[in-house]
Amino acid sequence: MDRRLTLWILLGMLLGVIVGAALYYSVDATIIKEQISPWFKLLSDIFLHLIKLLVAPLILSTIVVGIAHMGDSSALGRIGFRAISWFIIASFISIGLGLLMVNIFQPGVGAPIPETAAAAIGEVKELKATEFILSVFPKNAFEAMATNNILQILVFSLFAGVALSAIGEKGAPLVRGADALAEMMLQITGYVMRYAPIAVFGALANVVAVSGLGILGTYLELLVEFYASLMILWVILLSVGFLFLRGRIWTLIRYIREPMLIAFSTASSEAALPKLFEQLDRFGVPRRISGFMLPLGYSFNLDGSMMYMSFATIFIAQAYGIDLSISTQILILLTLMISSKGVAAVPRASLVVITGTLAMFGLPVEGVAIILAIDQFLDMGRTATNIVGNAVATSVITKWEGMLEVEEPDFVAHPHAPAHTVAGGKAGLELAEDMVEDQRTKR
DSSP: OHHHHHHHHHHHHHHHHHHHHHHHHHSOHHHIIIIIHHHHHHHHHHHHHHHHHHHHHHHHHHHHHHHHHHOOHHHHHHHHHHHHHHHHHHHHHHHHHHHHHHHHHOTTTTOOOOTTGGGSSOOOOOOOHHHHHHHHSOSOHHHHHHTTOHHHHHHHHHHHHHHHHHHGGGGHHHHHHHHHHHHHHHHHHHHHHTTHHHHHHHHHHHHHHHHOTHHHHHTHHHHHHHHHHHHHHHHHHHHHHHHHHTTHHHHHHHHTHHHHHHHHHHTOHHHHHHHHHHHHHHHTOOHHHHHHHHHHHHHHOOHHHHHHHHHHHHHHHHHTTOOOOHHHHHHHHHHHHHHTTTOTTSTTHHHHHHHHHHHHTTOOGGGHHHHHTTHHHHHHHHHHHHHHHHHHHHHHHHHHTTOOOOOOOGGGOOTTOOHHHHTSSHHHHHHHHHHHHHHHHHO
């Protein structure tokens, strides 16, 4: 099922580009914009709405169950400390590499500056540290879930999980309910994922039909240099992963290719989250670890987005001929470190953060319009990178804790298998090992 779905997604991407290009070169632009584009957009929007339906209950249930089953509060604190340390180091590497590469390539020199750029991004609100810190703490748990505010859901879930662990048997029914909720959401995820190829087709057909293939040529330099920078970041992340996981890093890459494709084609980290949970289950990451690490990573470990923010900010300064000193660029790095956290659920969040950073440092905010035309294509790359970063971080921390289990063999793999039967406990692991032994005996 997984391989067939991957092929269907790739086919959807290819057909989307072909159909979009055919429409762009054969149909009037006004007709495309007013009559055709909304229908393509509808195909992808339905998928994103269904995915957003899953995010809040999935994160809430997995974190609560993960913490409640962890039992040992010292283990939770140790894992949390290691995770945050990893995220901070990864953030510095991502943003720093972005600054380095954009200064080496200088893609903004000579870039076109639209005359009507000022109105393209809308009202600019300067990002303040106090407002960000306050926004982390929910005033209403239901409001946080209704708006898919991952950071606020994370805080509430942490409190709920620790409290249920503290009250012991009295909280057992709620823990079992949360466990059942997590399995139900994963089952629903399996249904929703069958629609992914159609959503991918609609998303790419819409972009290409409106902008044409020529848009790739116009901004070819920026695209190539940004993706080259992302490739370097991938090499760094996977190399560090290899130091901990050794040969299993190749298995991890194979397992996360489908979430990466979903993230790349839809340019949505949320869209890939449920599938990423499934694939890490198969790789051998216990749900009590991934249920804690992935939501935390989606708030604090967006490696691709952080590289893009530093790359795009300096790109805009270059386009306007503004020479920024090393000290100013370091301040921009530190600002992005803070302001980029907790933005995974915000549409085009990277553009919002870039806009706020530009305003904070007195740079031309209207320059954001320069990259708007190809932001979709840039967003695809940075979103896929976010998936790689979080998958590696989760797997490495699990290995560091000595909890990485034997991955589920391909012949017993099932895309909708409940977490506890795959890697969530001893029973699932022993079953997998017995089946491996049976297979060897037959050979």
